[in-house]
Amino acid sequence: xxxxxxxxxxxxxxxxxxxxxxxxxRRALRVGLGGPVGSGKTATVxxxxxxxRDRLSIAVVTNDIYTTEDAEFLLRNAVLPPERIAxxxxxxxxxxxIRDDISANxxxxxxxxxxxxxxxxxxxxxxxxxxxxxxxxxxxDAQVFVIDVAGGDKIPRKGGPGVTTADLLVVNKTDLAPLVxxxxxxxARDAKAQRGDLPTLFTALTAPDGIAPVRExxxxxxxxxxx
Numbered sequence: 001x002x003x004x005x006x007x008x009x010x011x012x013x014x015x016x017x018x019x020x021x022x023x024x025x026r027r028a029l030r031v032g033l034g035g036p037v038g039s040g041k042t043a044t045v046x047x048x049x050x051x052x053r054d055r056l057s058i059a060v061v062t063n064d065i066y067t068t069e070d071a072e073f074l075l076r077n078a079v080l081p082p083e084r085i086a087x088x089x090x091x092x093x094x095x096x097x098i099r100d101d102i103s104a105n106x107x108x109x110x111x112x113x114x115x116x117x118x119x120x121x122x123x124x125x126x127x128x129x130x131x132x133x134x135x136x137x138x139x140x141d142a143q144v145f146v147i148d149v150a151g152g153d154k155i156p157r158k159g160g161p162g163v164t165t166a167d168l169l170v171v172n173k174t175d176l177a178p179l180v181x182x183x184x185x186x187x188a189r190d191a192k193a194q195r196g197d198l199p200t201l202f203t204a205l206t207a208p209d210g211i212a213p214v215r216e217x218x219x220x221x222x223x224x225x226x227x
Contacts, residue, residue: 017106017138021113028059028119029225030109031218032098032135034162035146037128040172040205042070044146045125047211048218049079056120056222059084059112061105063094063127070125084116094127095134102139109139121222131160142221144214148173149182156200157190164194168201168217175204 021027033041042062049058058080062070064087071087074080086108090097097105109122124140126133135143145166147155150173156163163169169191177184184202191200201213 021117025118026226028057028109028113028117028122029142029222030122030124030140031221032124032126032140032143033146034094034098034126034129034133034135034143034166035170036130036148036151039128039146039148039151040170041125041128041146042073043205044144044170044172044203044211044214045070045123046074046077046079047205048123048215049074051209051211051215052121052218053080057116057118058121058123059086059109059116059119061086061088061108061112061122061124063088063090063097063105063125065090065092065094065127070127084112086112090127094129095132098124098126098133098135098139100136102136105139121218129162131155131158131162134161134165141225142167144168144170146170146172149177149184149187150180152180153182153184153186153190156187156194159194163191166198167221168199168214169195170214171200171202173204174202175206 019026033045035041045060052058064070068087071085074085075082088104088108105124113119143166145162171187174184204210
């Protein structure tokens with residue numbers, strides 16, 4: 001493998017979509033959530049919806065390869081009314097639909113805004129992928145990448161665009177650290193080395209209000225978006 005290029009990862013050149021809709025109103029803030037299978041992306045989306053649905057107008061777009069499993073989970077748990085949850089079946093590697101050909105996701109987001117808007121926040125959940133998953137800037141305004149301690153404390157130092165470039169890295173399931181021998185201090189150190197000043201948050205969604213750190217980050221992004 002040749003590593004004599006100037007950049008560890010290439011710059012994404014896609015530009016964000018306009019901040020206003022056709023009628024001149026401001027569109028919703030779009031936040032993408034990616035990460036490996038089983039890291040807790042859908043649980044994070046569900047917890048955010050429960051925590052914010054009384055304060056904000058929210059909708060969700062989920063991605064799965066051949067099923068609508070994640071959308072069905074959100075519906076079963078009644079985190080939002082059914083009309084606020086849309087499912088995209090990618091039919092290919094999940095990153096294809098969030099980074100390369102975003103048309104299905106973009107259409108789903110825009111349809112939700114037309115049908116149940118105005119919205120404050122749209123969460124776009126990627127299907128489970130590896131450490132290379134990133135969202136097109138034409139689809140989302142900010143990206144959250146979710147990993148979990150059950151994958152081992154080596155994950156942050158392995159890097160990959162998801163870990164190194166996401167606007168927020170979430171290290172989930174910290175309550176399992178003693179059971180799997182993961183050192184949270186090592187994970188924090190390695191995440192800092194990979195990400196520099198970009199934030200990393202540690203969460204345990206099984207704890208009371210375990211979503212609080214992520215919720216506050218989302219609210220801060222929303223405040224900046226509105227400003």
